[in-house]
Amino acid sequence: MTKTIAILGAGAWGTTLANLARANDHQVRLWSRQGDLSLEDVVKNAEIVLCAISMKGVQDVALSVKSCQISPQTIFVTATKGLDAKTTRTPSQIWQTEFPDHSVVVLSGPNLSEEISQGLPAATVVASKNTAAAQVVQQVFSSGRFRVYTNSDPVGVELGGTLKNVMAIASGVCDGLHLGTNAKAALVTRGLTEIIRIGKVLGAKTETFYGLSGLGDLLATCNSPLSRNYQVGYQLASGKTLTEILASLPGTAEGVNTCQVLMQISQEQNITMPITEQVYRLLETQVTPKQALDELMLRDTKPEYHQ
Ligand SMILES: NC(=O)C1=CN([C@@H]2O[C@H](COP(=O)(O)OP(=O)(O)OC[C@H]3O[C@@H](n4cnc5c(N)ncnc54)[C@H](O)[C@@H]3O)[C@@H](O)[C@H]2O)C=CC1
Numbered sequence: 674m675t676k677t678i679a680i681l682g683a684g685a686w687g688t689t690l691a692n693l694a695r696a697n698d699h700q701v702r703l704w705s706r707q708g709d710l711s712l713e714d715v716v717k718n719a720e721i722v723l724c725a726i727s728m729k730g731v732q733d734v735a736l737s738v739k740s741c742q743i744s745p746q747t748i749f750v751t752a753t754k755g756l757d758a759k760t761t762r763t764p765s766q767i768w769q770t771e772f773p774d775h776s777v778v779v780l781s782g783p784n785l786s787e788e789i790s791q792g793l794p795a796a797t798v799v800a801s802k803n804t805a806a807a808q809v810v811q812q813v814f815s816s817g818r819f820r821v822y823t824n825s826d827p828v829g830v831e832l833g834g835t836l837k838n839v840m841a842i843a844s845g846v847c848d849g850l851h852l853g854t855n856a857k858a859a860l861v862t863r864g865l866t867e868i869i870r871i872g873k874v875l876g877a878k879t880e881t882f883y884g885l886s887g888l889g890d891l892l893a894t895c896n897s898p899l900s901r902n903y904q905v906g907y908q909l910a911s912g913k914t915l916t917e918i919l920a921s922l923p924g925t926a927e928g929v930n931t932c933q934v935l936m937q938i939s940q941e942q943n944i945t946m947p948i949t950e951q952v953y954r955l956l957e958t959q960v961t962p963k964q965a966l967d968e969l970m971l972r973d974t975k976p977e978y979h980q
């Protein structure tokens with residue numbers, strides 16, 4: 674059945690998701706700050722409101738949507754991968770707080786938008802506490818080129834997509850320094866251990882991180898030059914400054930802000946995050962890429978599963 678869908682954010686990901694829904698004959702209205710359509714008109718009577726805005730805009734846009742006319746049945750879908758700098762909340766927690774009586778669905782997976790725009794095959798996950806809402810969103814986006822799975826752990830699905838961005842920066846550094854395949858495998862595997870350690874504290878299920886939105890997205894983003902986060906790391910390793918890199922980057926690299934929020938969480942909750950800490954120190958120019966590597970390699974020896 675044709676759905677009316679409002680997509681907020683006309684960047685790389687919002688546009689790609691709009692095209693996927695249009696290809697399935699849904700009626701899509703796309704809103705961006707620079708566009709001609711008003712937010713009020715875009716969300717009016719929408720059965721689904723999907724947000725693909727960068728993290729820094731989510732709270733303000735959620736508040737603006739709150740002042741618009743929304744049907745009580747409207748499903749909110751969040752596709753943003755980040756953490757709020759002020760409250761450390763995930764995007765779905767922001768949407769659920771502002772719309773407590775609505776279903777909120779997280780959409781996340783190994784989804785480099787450029788590949789999907791080219792029609793290459795990909796899979797994703799839609800996760801919600803409300804299974805029926807997740808199934809509606811699954812039907813909206815599923816096609817022969819985009820395979821959509823449902824999941825009942827929205828925070829886990831969301832954190833997989835968010836936390837891997839920091840590991841993608843580290844992976845870019847690893848490749849930029851030409852450290853080899855063994856080093857990359859070790860980094861990504863220990864990165865997953867670190868993601869699971871943080872994710873469990875933040876309320877996610879461990880098994881979710883072994884799925885598409887966890888390991889899947891980690892592999893995609895840590896291995897692709899199409900990833901903006903990977904590009905940040907790769908170019909830092911080549912000696913560029915963060916300011917120079919961000920000035921020429923096509924789109925948002927959420928891992929930069931996510932890393933700062935994670936350091937705050939790590940200090941407040943006493944969670945060991947060695948890779949995240951070195952990425953943070955590198956972004957803050959407290960260490961060089963080579964020093965960050967040495968710090969990681971020379972940590973105290975320990976059993977593999979010592980937390
Ligand atoms: N591009 C990709 O391959 C994927 C991106 N994502 C996530 O989707 C989100 C958006 O990413 P992209 O579309 O790639 O970024 P982008 O930089 O291409 O677009 C960001 C969009 O957010 C809007 N925006 C930024 N700040 C805003 C504010 N304060 N108020 C209102 N709108 C604001 C921009 O105008 C733009 O429409 C990010 O969280 C990203 O991690 C998730 C999966 C895939």
Ligand SMILES: O=C(CO)COP(=O)(O)O
Binds near residue numbers: 784785838841901903
């Ligand atoms: O989340 C993504 C792929 O799943 C996109 O990665 P980047 O934001 O690093 O480009």
